[in-house]
Amino acid sequence: MQKYFISHENLEALVIDGDDAFHITKVMRSKIGDKILVSDQNKTYLASIKSLDFNKVTFEIIDEKTGNMELPVFVSIFQGYPKGEKLDDIIKHGTELGVYEFYPTLMKRSVFKLEEKKKESKLVRFNKIAKEASEQSYRTYIPKVVDIIELKKIDFSKFDYKIYCYEESAKEFEKSNFKNIISNLKPNDKVAIVIGPEGGIDSSEVEYLNKLGFIPCGLGPRILRTETAVFYCMSAISYEMELLK
Amino acid sequence: MQKYFISHENLEALVIDGDDAFHITKVMRSKIGDKILVSDQNKTYLASIKSLDFNKVTFEIIDEKTGNMELPVFVSIFQGYPKGEKLDDIIKHGTELGVYEFYPTLMKRSVFKLEEKKKESKLVRFNKIAKEASEQSYRTYIPKVVDIIELKKIDFSKFDYKIYCYEESAKEFEKSNFKNIISNLKPNDKVAIVIGPEGGIDSSEVEYLNKLGFIPCGLGPRILRTETAVFYCMSAISYEMELLK
Structure with missing residues (x-):
């Protein structure tokens, strides 16, 4: 229906x-x-x-x-701006998986260069994708694609948990940070997840995020593409919080 | 690298x-x-x-x-043949997430009609996608896209666990079957996951799968697209088995 x-x-x-x-x-x-x-x-x-x-x-x-269709936590995705049309898929599937809000984020290794005059039309388009995906997935709430913004201009002060998905963590087989955080989430917690663009997160950005209290997370031993990382995070949060043993 | x-x-x-x-x-x-x-x-x-x-x-x-890059269980994905190029993305991201083998599966509601003479070239193409995704994600093993096959011609006898992702289960807020099974997996278990095409699994197919001992699973309250279901299942299995608290 x-x-x-x-x-x-x-x-x-x-x-x-x-x-x-x-x-x-x-x-x-x-x-x-x-x-x-x-x-x-x-x-x-x-x-x-x-x-x-x-x-x-x-x-x-x-x-x-009746029946609650929304994740019990508020997950904000700060997605390093990827190439081509990947952001469409990230917003579409991320919406199905329960993302609360998206910030397409301009990072050092984003190939995409924002033309300021096209920003509004891009945001309109992204929000239309989020609306349609919300309708299709029977969500109660339409996630917002809030802004296309540079990483260092984002105010992260409202968040209870701040993590970034880090390829180098995966390569070093770091395997406990993500699950430690996700398995301790409580209803209404606000979670910020930063995901790098195709080239990953630059070392100066890693330093910046660490200073802000972000935790680097490996998502298993295999190296995930940028668009797969958001699917992994959201699926794991749903599995942890919405399914029962 | x-x-x-x-x-x-x-x-x-x-x-x-x-x-x-x-x-x-x-x-x-x-x-x-x-x-x-x-x-x-x-x-x-x-x-x-x-x-x-x-x-x-x-x-x-x-x-x-050294270092194990492979999921500790063997997950076979029986993906209801979807529209357009979706199977490319399912194989690409499913490979990153650790799928062991894929069977593009012809089901009642698959719009796609297989031309027998094109089957070989399709399989070659799909296996090339799996090889490239394995290289990119640093897997040890290249998953096989084994065959394009009708659901009722598949031999499911080798599997330890058999589940199907069911939209109706999600709508009824069934939330324990998937986690019950996944959290009980042991290394080297063989898991079959059937996912319907866009229109879902037909009622006669549901009956058939139930008779074979398949368990219907809801993947959270929201309705997922066919391609999102495989990402959810594989991410949850990795989260459950590869990450530590």
Whole structure:
């Protein structure tokens, strides 16, 4: 069943408009009576379509959906800006896996050079990917792609735990820092995870992060690509906190 | 440092030929004296390049590399054949995460139709992706993409544990089967994981798998895309078995 995030006002008015109305009528080719999920990022309802127009769909609420879909901790991903379209996949799959917010981060070894005038349109695009992935994965909350920012301009003061994924740690078979931290997380903890771009984290950045109290973590003995590291971290946090023995 | 898998004979003869020699000379533009890793999938050595030609590179061994890079269990992924190029990413990232072997599996809801005459060339391509991902991630072993096969033609008798990732389990908040199994794995256990294609596992297939003793598993409350499910499973197994508290 397709889920749609709508504004609180539209939820009160039982109306879907804009791109989502187009999606329901033209892409999904829904019919009157078809069931959808609607959410204002606070509550989620099972709803039935009452009327269809390509720019306005109305619905009635059948039932409230309960059940927590969100990770019990807030994970912020500071992803070294990678090459090509990799960030699309990182945001898409990271959203499915429960990321709270993303900061595409400009680091020493990022090949990507930000043109300031393109920043807004990039952020709009990334946030659209996050919205669609949230709908697909039935999340309650849409993660924000907050800003494209230089590593040294980020304020990390709000975090309870700060880690960075470090290839050199993996090479030295460092295998306890990540699990030590993740297995001790408590609900509502705020976790910052820094992941380098393709070339890894530069030594001056490592020094900077260490000074800020970041912990270097190996993610097993194999060397992971930058996009795989975020999948590993998020999957492990879900496995640790959301699954039961 | 780049790793190259070569034949046992070439390792004895201290020679690299074929595509890898081309890669060293033309893609990496290596120089005499540059360091590489060479492996015959049994032992891995740090080596130094002695001579360079685009179809033949010779090297001398400096040191043996020890350290286990492989997951302590054998995980076979039976991946419902997905749309487009998704299988490339599943093989690439699955290899980094330690998959032992892949079977692209034709299931009821696979949109892909196999043309028998294209099967061999597809397998060659998939195995090339697995080799390159193994080199990049410093694995000791190259996982095999064994066959493109119909679900009901697979012999699952060798496995110690058999699970399938089930969207309906996630929707019902089933959260203990996966962790129960993964946290009880012992070294050298053989694990079969079936993952449906985009539309999920058909009810007749669920019945079939249940009869064979497969356990349905939810992977947390959010609904994962087919390609994300394999990343989740493999990351969780690594986290459980390779990292220490």
